[in-house]
Amino acid sequence: MPAGPSTSRRSLNAATTRTAMEQPAMAVWALTARGCDLGRRLTAELGSSLFVPQKYAAHPTERAFQHFASAFPEQFSRFQHHVCIAATGIVVRCLGPLLRDKTTDPGVVVLDQEGRFAVSLLGGHLGGANDLARRLARICGGQAVITTATDTAGLPALDLLARDLGLVADRPERFATLAAALLDGERIQIFDPDSLLWPRLSELGFAGLFKTIGEPISWRKDIPGVWVSWRRPPDEQARLGLHPRRLVAGLGCHRGVSATSITDFVHEVFDANRLALPSLAALGTVQARHGEPGVHSAAATLGVDVAFFSPEQLQAVWTPNPSEAAARLVGTKSVCEAAAMLLAETDTLVVTKTKGAALTLAVALRSRPGDLRDFPE
Structure with a gap:
């Protein structure tokens, strides 16, 4: 296998994937003096950020606020999880206008100031609130309150x-x-x-x-x-x-190609071959197209990584549809088919070279799921 590609990295599924680099893990909110004591205990245990009313702030690391109703919305999307040591009604009234999508909303757990009940209020599954409520109950010696139907019925999530x-x-x-x-x-x-x-x-x-x-x-x-x-x-x-996420696509394109042309062509090829677009993990092309904004923008729109191979890397791969024209233009007889094979680490293609307007595309299947972080450098 030739040396690996240079790559442009991004989150593969920005709509549903949250990483520690993108969001701090947890915010703990306390509204009363007794709640602040419990919040400090939880913060020490969980390594979270603690938000307290300004009049109860006792340490420089505690983040003071004046009014929960205005401070909580400002921080809502900045954390993966929120633990609110407060009355459920107060939190519900604040949450309503903030909700967007169950796949991206953070998990919210409400805890009484005595730590008796940890109520999974929002994002029980994908937001992680059910597991967090159980964890909080273990720490506090209380009881987790889980209301998601599949959990209470013992069904798979x-x-x-x-x-x-x-x-x-x-x-x-x-x-x-x-x-x-x-x-x-x-x-x-x-x-x-x-x-x-x-x-x-x-x-x-x-x-x-x-x-x-x-x-x-x-x-x-x-x-x-x-x-x-x-x-x-x-x-x-x-x-x-x-x-x-096991499909990878090799892309051949002229200079100045637009992102819309690329994404439309990818959709067209995937539809024609009954391939699932959410399975697309990466695009690959020749190094000479590294400076093309359309390529990078198309990859971002598709939510995939993009790899750039040298002509020597591509030329070393046997492909079913070589092109002398490509050899004259970019120094290799194959761009899309060779790039797809290199990305998939395979010698077969799911879709051989398909021609569009100033574009070619080929698709290959990886033996295991992955993104460019798994590909050889």
Whole structure:
């Protein structure tokens, strides 16, 4: 394998992925003197930031505020989790206007000043509030209050499983649809040809809630289902697609190409070949296009990383559709096919070179999920 590409790095799924570099982990809010005492104890245990009324501030590290109703909204999106040692009603009134999306809203737990009850109020699953409430209850010797239906019914939290397994949902709102079906006692069909989700469900004891589908032709449109694949699923109302980030695309383009031209062409090729766009992990192209704003902007729009290979790296790869014209222009007989193969670390292609207006695209499949942080440097 030739030396690895130079890369441009970014979060693969900015809409749903939160990292410690992007957001501090936790804010603890206290409103009363007794609540501040509990907040200091929790802060020492959790390594969180402590917010207290100005009149109760006792240490330079404590962040003082005048009014909770104005201070909390300012900090809401800056933390992954909020612990509010306060009355539930006060927090609810502040939260209402702040809510945006269950996949990105932080987790919020309300705790009484005695530490008796830790109430998971917002973001129980993806926001981590359920687990945080349980942790707080253990620290305080109190009780976690969890009201999410799947938890109370002992059913699988598909959104958490998908996140932990690196599967990207095509329509996250449909997690709720499937949860409702499970709560109603319906059996969910699951198409998982690469065994990405099913083994975990079986290991957790949920096999009886699902019916495995061996072939796409066996998929039924009249019952809810989970489609786990890098291929695009059927478009039924009760279907949820969960996709591993295993596809990489090699891109050939002329100078001055626009981001819109690239993204439209990627969509076109993926649609034509029934590939799941959420499975796209990276774009790769020749080093000569490193300075093209359209390439970087398209990668950002698609939410993927982009790699740039030297002509020597690309020329060393055998490809099915070499081009003498490309060799004259950029010093290698293949750009899109060779780049896709290098990114996927494979010698086969899912989609061979496809031509568009001043563009070419090829797609390959990695043997394992990943982004450019996993590719050789």
